Amino acid sequence: MTEDKNQPLRSIEELGEFALIDHLTAHFETRRSETLKSIGDDAALLDMGDKKTVLSTDMLVEGIHFNLSYMPMRHLGYKSVVVNVSDICAMNARPTHITVSISVSNRFSLEALEEFYRGVNDACAHYKVDLVGGDTTASLKGMTISVTAIGSVSEDRVVYRSGAQENDLVVVSGDLGGAYLGFQVLERERQVFEVNPQHEPDLDPYHYIIQRQLKPEARLDMVELLEALEVRPSAMIDISDGLSSEALHLCKQSNLGIALYEEKLPIDPTVISACDEFNLNPTVAVLSGGEDYELLFTIRQDDFLKIKGNPNLTVIGHMTEKTSGAQLVLRSGELAELKAQGWTSF
């Protein structure tokens, strides 16, 4: 999937380190007027004006965070950017610039790296960010990706994890659990393929959840929507590790408790039918399965009318006093304690 077998592959050694980064980023456009100096000097130079600068970084490791047997390189490049852009959005900020560094072993062809950077470029175009730096280097084994994203936000719009107040409504964008179920489907097909390489899977019924896993989007549109609606969330976080883990972060940093309602959780029908197939509880998939990159945020009750009826936003609970703890109200009316079962790489 990462290599086209029909043409001779160029080796990375042929190009050398300097030529490689030039080659891989030659087609990147500069889209932003703040970019005074981009790739090609010791550092990039950005003119951030009077807005505040937001900075986020993530590292993705082959075999830990991604599996190249079903993750196409172009999607991997795209997703690497999305993961960071999502962190910028979670500050209620707009992404402006990224740097992308990769280390790869000599089993990677130049074509595979080009595909990766094509995905990076797709994401730059989609989110209107400039690639302004990076490093490409050898590794003894596998691929490691490190992305840093910069964004900007005015001081009166920035949102931390710590700003929630008691009785604030808890809102989530989009729907949850899809990326996790997409992973289950891809992993099952990989195992089938290992036993029977002739097997041709019908993945059509799983299109939505596979897309959620392989090509997630950061909810920059929600940042823009909230501004248009004149809603400033009191606290916000992106859902990379599962709803439960993220809700606990909001509680801890806002020094509050939370009550979420099982019946309110937004779950796509494809996720529910895939859960049936894998004998999984959809609520568990939502609470513990990560990588949806939706936004989880809190708003004042006064702001409810502004978001009411928007199909992209669902109120799933409210913030409570700290002593009430973090609770899930089940459909049965019983209470369950939320625990951090989010994906952890150790």
Place this chain on the structure above:
Amino acid sequence: MTEDKNQPLRSIEELGEFALIDHLTAHFETRRSETLKSIGDDAALLDMGDKKTVLSTDMLVEGIHFNLSYMPMRHLGYKSVVVNVSDICAMNARPTHITVSISVSNRFSLEALEEFYRGVNDACAHYKVDLVGGDTTASLKGMTISVTAIGSVSEDRVVYRSGAQENDLVVVSGDLGGAYLGFQVLERERQVFEVNPQHEPDLDPYHYIIQRQLKPEARLDMVELLEALEVRPSAMIDISDGLSSEALHLCKQSNLGIALYEEKLPIDPTVISACDEFNLNPTVAVLSGGEDYELLFTIRQDDFLKIKGNPNLTVIGHMTEKTSGAQLVLRSGELAELKAQGWTSF
């Protein structure tokens, strides 16, 4: 060297990902007033005011860029920061903030990672930068480090690689070749140790060059000195890959040629005696051996009197027209063409 065998080591799994980054960065001070929000939210928030923001990133891979059999973890943490701070200095800017991400396999103890972060903290204190983010994750094998540095500079002080003019003087800070010879000594001792673990090397005579390899410094002091002397270089680059390779970068980006004089190259006596021992030509070590992290820059001839006599700065040549190419004038008077033999990781 990376583990203390006298006490039970805590495993990384015990802590989990979130606790690990909290644990490793708990003792980091916030030193800068621009830091509105540091580690602990989705992203950091920096108030860069009306200065321009400079951004640089580097990735360091075990077995490619460093060898833990002689690189103590604390030095590795320090050097990882220095490499990036040096890039910021090469823009004539001052570093302000860094992010540090690492991936490590389970052979690394918590104590080893603490040592690494101690070195990061040492460098933060020395260069007065704030650590404001990062990621810690598992790897299947070895350690990979990715550091991003942010700095600031006013628009009338920034220096690119592309600003040199014909007849500008070429100046270098400090002395060159030491880091490369330090590497030779350490590599020799490692090989001796593998054959005879009882061997106790006397490294005292090599103290300076080993220090240059294991604990290099970025020349922020030179950025400050140049400002105090009211000298704005016309072009600048840091020497990470050897003088030859960096000189060629200045030529290419300024669209000029260069003439360097062998007899002017600043070389420490320790480097010369180590070259004798290893049967190496000191000039070759200076041209091709990297990792000195000195600054190479060009100044107008009018500025010569301002830097004359400063023991930290040596004029080693001048910029020429492009058609003259990149030349080294040997002690014999003969000309040699400069070639990029700088260290490359592929």
